[in-house]
Amino acid sequence: xxxxxxxxxxxxxxxxxxxxxxxxxxxxxxxxxxxxxxxxxxxxxxxxxxxxxxxxxxxxxxxxxxxxxxxxxxxxxxxxxxxxxxxxxxxxxxxxxxxxxxxxxxxxxxxxxxxxxxxxxxxxxxxxxxxxxxxxxxxxxxxxxxxxxxxxxxxxxxxxxxxxxxxxxxxxxxxxx
Amino acid sequence: xxxxxxxxxxxxxxxxxxxxxxxxxxxxxxxxxxxxxxxxxxxxxxxxxxxxxxxxxxxxxxxxxxxxxxxxxxxxxxxxxxxxxxxxxxxxxxxxxxxxxxxxxxxxxxxxxxxxxxxxxxxxxxxxxxxxxxxxxxxxxxxxxxxxxxxxxxxxxxxxxxxxxxxxxxxxxxxxxxxxxxxxxxxxxxxxxxxxxxxx
Numbered sequence: 375x376x377x378x379x380x381x382x383x384x385x386x387x388x389x390x391x392x393x394x395x396x397x398x399x400x401x402x403x404x405x406x407x408x409x410x411x412x413x414x415x416x417x418x419x420x421x422x423x424x425x426x427x428x429x430x431x432x433x434x435x436x437x438x439x440x441x442x443x444x445x446x447x448x449x450x451x452x453x454x455x456x457x458x459x460x461x462x463x464x465x466x467x468x469x470x471x472x473x474x475x476x477x478x479x480x481x482x483x484x485x486x487x488x489x490x491x492x493x494x495x496x497x498x499x500x501x502x503x504x505x506x507x508x509x510x511x512x513x514x515x516x517x518x519x520x521x522x523x524x525x526x527x528x529x530x531x532x533x534x535x536x537x538x539x540x541x542x543x544x545x546x547x548x549x550x551x
Numbered sequence: 552x553x554x555x556x557x558x559x560x561x562x563x564x565x566x567x568x569x570x571x572x573x574x575x576x577x578x579x580x581x582x583x584x585x586x587x588x589x590x591x592x593x594x595x596x597x598x599x600x601x602x603x604x605x606x607x608x609x610x611x612x613x614x615x616x617x618x619x620x621x622x623x624x625x626x627x628x629x630x631x632x633x634x635x636x637x638x639x640x641x642x643x644x645x646x647x648x649x650x651x652x653x654x655x656x657x658x659x660x661x662x663x664x665x666x667x668x669x670x671x672x673x674x675x676x677x678x679x680x681x682x683x684x685x686x687x688x689x690x691x692x693x694x695x696x697x698x699x700x701x702x703x704x705x706x707x708x709x710x711x712x713x714x715x716x717x718x719x720x721x722x723x724x725x726x727x728x729x730x731x732x733x734x735x736x737x738x739x740x741x742x743x744x745x746x747x748x749x750x751x
Binding site: 398405439443465466479487488493495506510518546 | 591662666683
């Protein structure tokens with residue numbers, strides 16, 4: 375039982391920290407989640423991390439529920455609930471506390487400056503997430519081509535990104551990948 | 552306007568997004584509205600939150616929605632989750648926050664737990680290997696597209712300090728795999744200082 379509570383405590387601490395570092399959204403902390411779960415704690419393999427990320431992307435709902443899936447893989451239903459709670463509770467508490475006064479800062483210089491300063495950091499982190507997921511997912515020519523095709527569809531067309539996910543899953547089903 | 556099922560009086564102070572005369576959603580309506588956003592929001596919930604909150608329910612004007620979202624982007628954490636908490640609080644206090652939050656997270660969390668059970672049971676089946684590899688490769692492509700779109704939005708026509716910050720952050724977190732806390736402790740103050748400098 376000691377081992378169990380250890381893992382839940384580790385999940386709680388890790389994801390609560392990720393919650394507070396998630397500038398610009400949940401996908402910004404994918405590099406840190408990957409570092410912790412794959413490299414530091416060996417909770418999950420690189421390949422499975424990328425597959426769970428993809429399943430979460432394909433499902434409806436906010437991006438953040440990737441942590442639910444990850445928590446479930448690591449420690450079952452309690453793990454899923456712990457990671458989801460840890461990822462949301464700290465920032466939700468802050469959001470709740472500032473909700474009623476935040477409007478006042480709408481035009482405050484410091485808010486505009488902080489927001490402007492966070493944008494490049496967010497961009498760097500999302501790009502890092504992309505690199506990490508791509509490196510885990512692209513293991514041969516076929517998967518590499520899928521990544522390029524799905525990038526091209528999302529970047530240059532207005533077709534829903536779900537089409538890329540569906541087409542890739544279909545190709546996998548008929549054995550091309 | 553639909554009649555609320557239970558006549559729960561809204562809290563005494565309706566806050567800024569609710570000018571006189573506009574319907575203030577009850578916790579029940581908040582729960583249902585955000586649950587709809589979560590269930591319909593394939594491939595990102597932002598478009599659906601705008602659609603439900605602004606167009607369908609008329610809880611906010613488009614300008615109010617954008618302003619509120621911009622405020623949420625200053626806070627850490629999942630933006631739309633913060634949005635639901637703040638909006639719920641303004642409409643109906645703590646019960647409103649919890650209702651919006653549980654509406655937004657409840658259905659996808661249940662779905663993800665079901666998906667997790669299936670993945671643990673069948674994820675290694677040979678028939679599914681190709682599907683999952685394909686999905687992962689496609690998801691990587693989508694994330695690359697998202698980052699390039701963000702970069703394109705930032706690239707005006709000159710190099711700014713922001714570009715250097717983005718590259719350094721990318722290198723430290725993505726290539727060197729440094730602990731994010733250290734990276735952010737260095738990069739965020741510098742980036743905010745640059746932003747302040749450029750604004751002067």
